[in-house]
Amino acid sequence: MSESGYMLPQSQNVKDFIKSLLDTSPPQDFTKEAAEKLLKILNTNESKEEKMMDNNKTQDNLMAAFSGESEANRKYLAYSKKAEQDGKTNAAKLFKAASDAETIHALKHFEVANKVGTTADNLLDAVAGETHEYKEMYPEFIETAEAEGNTAAIMSFTYAMQAEEVHARLYKEALENMDDTKEIFYYLCPVCGNIETSRPGKCIFCGVPGENFIKY
Numbered sequence: 001m002s003e004s005g006y007m008l009p010q011s012q013n014v015k016d017f018i019k020s021l022l023d024t025s026p027p028q029d030f031t032k033e034a035a036e037k038l039l040k041i042l043n044t045n046e047s048k049e050e051k052m053m054d055n056n057k058t059q060d061n062l063m064a065a066f067s068g069e070s071e072a073n074r075k076y077l078a079y080s081k082k083a084e085q086d087g088k089t090n091a092a093k094l095f096k097a098a099s100d101a102e103t104i105h106a107l108k109h110f111e112v113a114n115k116v117g118t119t120a121d122n123l124l125d126a127v128a129g130e131t132h133e134y135k136e137m138y139p140e141f142i143e144t145a146e147a148e149g150n151t152a153a154i155m156s157f158t159y160a161m162q163a164e165e166v167h168a169r170l171y172k173e174a175l176e177n178m179d180d181t182k183e184i185f186y187y188l189c190p191v192c193g194n195i196e197t198s199r200p201g202k203c204i205f206c207g208v209p210g211e212n213f214i215k216y
């Protein structure tokens, strides 16, 4: 049997073979009833296969929509900030409302795609994501930005890389201490995204005064 492509299930070859047995005289130990039964099973499997392929496509689409909506959310937030600076209050409000609408869409797509696990699963996923970013993604991006002489990008990537390493550690600690009931407060640097568990004198990465950190 030859290999078939993704869109043409392999069972087609088998079906053709069985049909040819029905058309000609089947071998002695292979009755017409057996051939028809086999064909029926193959047809059922095929429609299951097709359904699965459709489901996979929808799963991909949900994740593509999740990415698009997430991006639109941040983009409109940036546009809203700009409109506010320009004194265009109505445009600023519309951008802000639409940015929140995209968040609603993104969260729904993500939920329907079944991507929200248990909190332990989600913490693990977050550790993996942040670790990939600070160990692989940002070092590569920084290298390229250096080669291209893009100083602003080097700075933006470096702040993010340093902060992601802290995020990965905090997620790991949160996973290890998930059942602790003692409340923890987190302090976010509004410039570089560094997070501390107590208000620092100043940000260890970008030097922003501790009083500017946002408490959670």
Ligand SMILES: [Fe+2]
Pocket (backbone or CB within 6 Å): 130, 163, 164, 167
């Ligand atoms: Fe992060």
Ligand SMILES: [Fe+2]
Pocket (backbone or CB within 6 Å): 189, 190, 191, 192, 193, 194, 203, 204, 205, 206, 207, 208
């Ligand atoms: Fe900072």
